[in-house]
Amino acid sequence: MTTSSSGLYGNFGQANYGAAKLALVAEDAPSRTILCAGGGSYERAYITLTRGIYVGVDDQAAETVAQSWDAIGDRAAEIVPEAGGLQSQLEFEKATLAQ
Secondary structure (H helix, E strand, C coil), rough: EEEHHHHCCCCCCCCCHHHHHHHHHCCCCCCEEEEEECCEEEECCCCEEEECCCCCCCCCCHHHHHHHHHCCCCCCCCCCCCCHHHHHHHHHHHHHHHC
């Protein structure tokens, strides 16, 4: 698929434009790749996943998330997931370690 930077990153007031710009490309295009282009320049973008923290599901979870925002967003050990299931796997591992 292809989209504009507004569709990928968001740009105030351009949600409809970003969605309309979304289109399918040739079947031989690389999968799991975000190629950015503009003015003859090309870059690759990545969707990453931080390691995050385990908070639990108690009544204080929202407050703990807010207080731990920097730790949750720490990019030091971030990864580019090979598949969506990796997020669930990491969450399960953290929950298991917390027991």
